[in-house]
């Protein structure tokens with residue numbers, strides 16, 4: 001059996017352990033369950049674009065599917081997805097997999113440690129410089145696949161007028177915070193601690209585009225119309241407009257890189 005199939009079976013059972021007596025999963029856990037499946041599908045598309053096949057593809061799909069394992073115990077224990085007030089869900093995911101993923105399956109997979117590392121690192125602002133060379137392509141693939149789905153999740157929640165279901169802490173209608181605009185205008189990066197409004201969040205998301213790794217990821221972003229949507233949604237202001245255009249230029253250059 002391929003590792004990805006085994007991982008799908010294991011994750012399904014693990015998620016089932018959080019269902020209530022009536023068989024229902026809490027709606028926010030259901031969001032993470034379907035997110036995991038879509039991140040796996042994104043990984044399949046990116047990997048295909050990169051020409052990955054066989055075991056390499058199998059490992060990529062397993063890592064992408066398992067990347068948010070930590071979300072389930074995190075929500076069960078703390079009732080929130082904010083890592084800052086609960087636990088780092090990348091680390092929690094790794095620890096959960098080390099404890100609960102069947103050893104007879106992981107023992108047969110030479111890349112298992114790379115998968116665990118990709119899970120641990122998927123949510124870090126940057127990949128640390130000491131990631132082993134052989135794990136780097138996988139860690140990058142998981143990060144791209146995850147970001148792509150968060151772009152569409154945020155968009156669909158905004159369009160449905162339900163962004164606070166996804167991001168309870170932000171003001172759906174506030175303007176930009178000065179600190180964040182300053183941050184993205186000066187170093188092209190935005191940090192969550194300066195995010196107050198939806199527009200702030202979209203600016204941080206735009207800065208993620210600068211961290212995407214693979215040409216197929218940029219292509220998928222364009223095909224889904226995500227960047228065009230963010231550009232339409234963000235109110236115009238000089239410093240923001242410059243940042244938006246630089247991101248769009250980067251995205252189209254990287255797509256054919």
Ligand SMILES: [Fe+2]
Nearest residue numbers: 067068122123
């Ligand atoms: Fe995550």
